Amino acid sequence: MTHVDLFNPRFTSPLDVLVKNFFDKEAIFDKPSRTSVTHPIDVYEDENGLNFEIACTGLSKDDVDISIEGDILKVSYDKGSEQQSTKEKRYYHSGVKKSSFDLGWKVARRFDLVKSSAEMVNGLLQIQIPLANEAKPKYLKIK
Numbered sequence: 001m002t003h004v005d006l007f008n009p010r011f012t013s014p015l016d017v018l019v020k021n022f023f024d025k026e027a028i029f030d031k032p033s034r035t036s037v038t039h040p041i042d043v044y045e046d047e048n049g050l051n052f053e054i055a056c057t058g059l060s061k062d063d064v065d066i067s068i069e070g071d072i073l074k075v076s077y078d079k080g081s082e083q084q085s086t087k088e089k090r091y092y093h094s095g096v097k098k099s100s101f102d103l104g105w106k107v108a109r110r111f112d113l114v115k116s117s118a119e120m121v122n123g124l125l126q127i128q129i130p131l132a133n134e135a136k137p138k139y140l141k142i143k
Helices: 014-024 081-089
Strands: 040-047 049-055 065-069 072-077 100-107 117-121 124-130
Touching: 040 065, 072 124
Parallel strands: none
Antiparallel strands: 040 049, 049 124, 065 072, 072 100, 117 124
């Protein structure tokens, strides 16, 4: 069996890595070297709906913009206004990443974007989108 080089530009997508690992019985599962989302974020679904947890280290709730346009959820932060104050400082080490981000997701109709809620807790932006009433299970009584 031939070995596939993951650093080969042909094998950079997560699907390529998954297919490679499926057919190569000797390989351990490799995580893709590049992902499409570069900002730290968790997206998960539970019994209450869809949840987003977005890292916003050093940001306040006023720094982050959240908008809903149709079925699109957008979350963004523009570092541009903050760059002015950092020029006046002389850093010895800069490890806290406060980079701009512009994230967006198309949310399925089974979630009710209008009833979404957001909260900033310890540098973590938490967005909760509940299930739409139409998506909740309905039970019929047999007559």
